[in-house]
Amino acid sequence: MCKLSNPRELSGDTAELQTLRTVCGICGSCCGMTLTLQNGSVIAVDGDPADPYSQGHLCFKGRAIIDLLNAPDRLRYPLSKTRNGKWQKLSWEEAFDLLSERLKTIKNRYGPQALAVHVGQAGAGKEFTHYVERFCNIYGTPNFSTLGSHSKRLAHILTYGTIPVSDYRNSNCILLWGYNPTRACPPLSKQISEVHRRGAYLIVVDPITTPLAKTADFHLQLRPGTDGALALGMLHVVIREKLYNKDFVKRWTTGFDQLCDLIKEYPPERVSEITWVSVAKITLAARLYAGSAPSCVTTGIATELQANGFQTNRAIAILQAITGNLDISGGAIFPPVAKLSPLSADNQSLDKKPAVGEYTYPLFKKYTNQAQANLYTRSILEGKPYPIKGMVVTGSDPVLTWPNTDEVRKALGNLEFLAVMDHFMTETAQLGDLVLPAATFLSRNEIWRIFISNDGPRLGLAPKVLSEEGLLTDWQFWNTLAKKMGYSRDFPWLTEEQALNYRLKPTGLTLEELKDKPEGVKYAEWAEKSYERKGFDTPSGKVEIYSKVLQDHGYEPLPNYREPIESPLSLTCLAEIYPLVLTTGARNDAYHCFRCQNLPVSHMQNQEPMVEVHREKAKELYLQDGETVVVASPRGRIELKVKYTDKIDPRVISIPHVWEKANANELTDNIILDPVTGLPPDRSMLARIIKKE
Ligand SMILES: Nc1nc2c(c(=O)[nH]1)N[C@H]1C(S)=C(S)[C@@H](COP(=O)(O)OP(=O)(O)OC[C@H]3O[C@@H](n4cnc5c(=O)[nH]c(N)nc54)[C@H](O)[C@@H]3O)O[C@H]1N2
Numbered sequence: 001m002c003k004l005s006n007p008r009e010l011s012g013d014t015a016e017l018q019t020l021r022t023v024c025g026i027c028g029s030c031c032g033m034t035l036t037l038q039n040g041s042v043i044a045v046d047g048d049p050a051d052p053y054s055q056g057h058l059c060f061k062g063r064a065i066i067d068l069l070n071a072p073d074r075l076r077y078p079l080s081k082t083r084n085g086k087w088q089k090l091s092w093e094e095a096f097d098l099l100s101e102r103l104k105t106i107k108n109r110y111g112p113q114a115l116a117v118h119v120g121q122a123g124a125g126k127e128f129t130h131y132v133e134r135f136c137n138i139y140g141t142p143n144f145s146t147l148g149s150h151s152k153r154l155a156h157i158l159t160y161g162t163i164p165v166s167d168y169r170n171s172n173c174i175l176l177w178g179y180n181p182t183r184a185c186p187p188l189s190k191q192i193s194e195v196h197r198r199g200a201y202l203i204v205v206d207p208i209t210t211p212l213a214k215t216a217d218f219h220l221q222l223r224p225g226t227d228g229a230l231a232l233g234m235l236h237v238v239i240r241e242k243l244y245n246k247d248f249v250k251r252w253t254t255g256f257d258q259l260c261d262l263i264k265e266y267p268p269e270r271v272s273e274i275t276w277v278s279v280a281k282i283t284l285a286a287r288l289y290a291g292s293a294p295s296c297v298t299t300g301i302a303t304e305l306q307a308n309g310f311q312t313n314r315a316i317a318i319l320q321a322i323t324g325n326l327d328i329s330g331g332a333i334f335p336p337v338a339k340l341s342p343l344s345a346d347n348q349s350l351d352k353k354p355a356v357g358e359y360t361y362p363l364f365k366k367y368t369n370q371a372q373a374n375l376y377t378r379s380i381l382e383g384k385p386y387p388i389k390g391m392v393v394t395g396s397d398p399v400l401t402w403p404n405t406d407e408v409r410k411a412l413g414n415l416e417f418l419a420v421m422d423h424f425m426t427e428t429a430q431l432g433d434l435v436l437p438a439a440t441f442l443s444r445n446e447i448w449r450i451f452i453s454n455d456g457p458r459l460g461l462a463p464k465v466l467s468e469e470g471l472l473t474d475w476q477f478w479n480t481l482a483k484k485m486g487y488s489r490d491f492p493w494l495t496e497e498q499a500l501n502y503r504l505k506p507t508g509l510t511l512e513e514l515k516d517k518p519e520g521v522k523y524a525e526w527a528e529k530s531y532e533r534k535g536f537d538t539p540s541g542k543v544e545i546y547s548k549v550l551q552d553h554g555y556e557p558l559p560n561y562r563e564p565i566e567s568p569l570s571l572t573c574l575a576e577i578y579p580l581v582l583t584t585g586a587r588n589d590a591y592h593c594f595r596c597q598n599l600p601v602s603h604m605q606n607q608e609p610m611v612e613v614h615r616e617k618a619k620e621l622y623l624q625d626g627e628t629v630v631v632a633s634p635r636g637r638i639e640l641k642v643k644y645t646d647k648i649d650p651r652v653i654s655i656p657h658v659w660e661k662a663n664a665n666e667l668t669d670n671i672i673l674d675p676v677t678g679l680p681p682d683r684s685m686l687a688r689i690i691k692k693e
């Protein structure tokens with residue numbers, strides 16, 4: 001069975017309809033996709049019933065791919081901005097000349113650190129991102145950054161030494177914490193519902209009654225931003241009632257006694273006051289989770305986009321560990337890592353400056369080897385720790401997605417040079433000097449990885465099925481740019497296929513072999529409790545409840561709770577003016593990184609961003625359903641329509657992000673960020689609703 005046939009073999013009128021198989025590259029669920037092509041153009045798309053994992057499932061985002069390929073506003077050629085602000089069409093040759101010349105000028109004039117390169121959501125987990133990082137290393141800038149679950153990753157690495165995966169299928173109790181797979185990852189949501197129907201318990205922690213929360217055995221509807229306190233409250237119950245795994249704690253943890261002292265400050269009664277979750281629910285959920293092993297927890301991005309997201313994730317990771325749920329079937333599995341050839345590189349001839357954010361977030365830098373992009377704006381505007389003068393942004397729209405839009409816009413506007421690679425003329429691209437049209441994931445080969453517990457970890461290929469005329473994939477772009485810059489020695493690959501075969505070498509597999517294996521290849525055997533054989537990959541070899549590494553870097557060694565900087569409890573005076581708690585960015589069906597909101601897919605037409613307000617609160621404020629209002633925070637204000645709901649606490653409101661017409665990040669803060677990772681507190685701030693005259 002072959003996932004790839006080459007559409008370019010087809011010719012003119014003689015071409016037959018051809019069905020090609022690949023894997024959707026949008027959200028990481030790896031759904032099998034079939035595409036029907038005629039004369040090289042996609043005319044139909046569907047789920048692939050033969051795909052062993054998704055079994056025919058394809059969500060609306062995958063189905064929207066034809067609209068994306070044909071979108072009338074897709075960028076089709078490079079554009080450069082003229083002196084009078086008009087866009088001028090360029091050939092790729094001209095675009096590469098311009099770009100390489102500007103990057104060389106920045107380096108000569110200010111040093112390589114003055115260039116920042118940011119890869120956004122579209123590059124998360126994708127092969128090309130490694131090549132962008134390599135490019136930065138050779139150029140000599142430490143300012144390479146990505147977006148991602150940095151707080152969760154770092155919390156797991158510092159606590160367990162690895163990043164686990166939840167084994168829902170074999171679990172007796174699934175705890176979804178600030179994670180809503182119904183929107184973010186529909187195939188997983190289906191799997192979780194099936195396991196729940198078969199008898200496993202489901203607990204959901206979410207300020208909104210999502211579809212999964214509605215069916216859950218316990219829905220803990222907490223005040224946004226208080227997850228850390230809730231986790232400590234649950235730990236209190238588990239420890240007080242001796243529901244933890246004593247043998248595991250004794251043999252495999254450090255700092256349990258200090259944790260026992262810490263949780264004394266978080267009895268359910270106090271935690272209930274902080275979180276608005278009842279004492280009974282906190283207690284029963286803790287008992288259920290601890291008493292039903294094997295249990296698993298998945299935290300979502302909501303637990304990270306908080307002023308204390310790193311420690312929150314540590315507290316939840318510790319709950320998982322002391323209840324004995326690590327590296328067992330049905331719990332948190334530690335998957336063996338697939339060994340691919342490394343792409344790290346260094347430019348020995350340069351004396352490298354520290355990355356932006358390295359002084360403020362040293363552990364973030366140490367464990368991600370990246371700059372903290374949320375500090376770029378200050379570097380551009382205030383020259384701290386040195387000025388960034390040029391940026392290349394790919395697969396990201398910072399004007400809509402980074403906190404404090406006002407400042408982001410000002411900063412990007414102040415750059416000497418900004419290049420943006422995207423499918424569309426985004427808000428960020430509009431501020432650029434050079435805009436580059438990106439091909440979609442269908443035009444590149446991509447390695448995917450999947451873990452299904454009984455079966456072990458697998459690696460496979462999402463084959464390239466198209467060539468989009470006039471467009472380059474991100475890999476082609478960076479490989480060509482590197483050669484233009486004179487880096488051919490470090491970018492020796494002539495084709496993407498060559499580069500992928502280089503990467504696959506340690507596995508003994510080739511691209512050709514993977515093309516014939518839609519189910520992928522098992523690259524390692526998983527055997528439970530790997531720590532029994534080799535210990536945990538932490539300095540002590542144990543689960544570090546008390547982290548000496550954190551202590552040595554001046555952080556709290558225990559996962560203590562910190563009240564959101566801006567909340568009804570921490571800023572009571574401000575809360576009189578801004579009495580509502582605002583959470584932003586809960587994912588919804590109308591958009592994704594592909595900006596589906598712009599596409600003419602019927603499902604998404606007539607959608608617009610709205611502020612969800614509890615029906616009773618809305619009435620109290622004399623707001624009609626559908627009325628246009630102003631939502632204001634201490635930083636800014638946006639206009640959008642009211643949507644009545646019963647699914648939210650009357651003291652909380654929720655608005656989506658990534659909308660141009662009502663940009664949630666006009667309201668968010670970039671001053672007080674997570675102290676360890678620098679992620680912004682997008683999920684909890686103070687706000688008010690103002691009726692328009
Ligand atoms: N359709 C669609 N899917 C997507 C995306 C998309 O834009 N659209 N984006 C992708 C990306 S980039 C990501 S990171 C993932 C994110 O996917 P998830 O990790 O699931 O995150 P969200 O949907 O943003 O938030 C999950 C839940 O957190 C709740 N929440 C809000 N504030 C809080 C809080 O303070 N505490 C807790 N416990 N819960 C809170 C929200 O109500 C929401 O139901 O989704 C990916 N998938």
Ligand SMILES: Nc1nc2c(c(=O)[nH]1)N[C@H]1C(S)=C(S)[C@@H](COP(=O)(O)OP(=O)(O)OC[C@H]3O[C@@H](n4cnc5c(=O)[nH]c(N)nc54)[C@H](O)[C@@H]3O)O[C@H]1N2
Binds near residue numbers: 119120594668682
């Ligand atoms: N207020 C608030 N802000 C948030 C969040 C929140 O919850 N609340 N969530 C945060 C999170 S978790 C994330 S991940 C970020 C997401 O923020 P970004 O990283 O900025 O990602 P997107 O907004 O999804 O933009 C992705 C862009 O990539 C383009 N694109 C898609 N595929 C490709 C490709 O193959 N190549 C190239 N070059 N471009 C491509 C799309 O057209 C789109 O413009 O937003 C963050 N911002």
Ligand code: SF4
Binds near residue numbers: 060
């Ligand atoms: S869930 Fe949707 S977006 Fe994600 S991989 Fe599957 S089809 Fe693509």
Ligand SMILES: [Mo]
Binds near residue numbers: 121
């Ligand atoms: Mo994300």
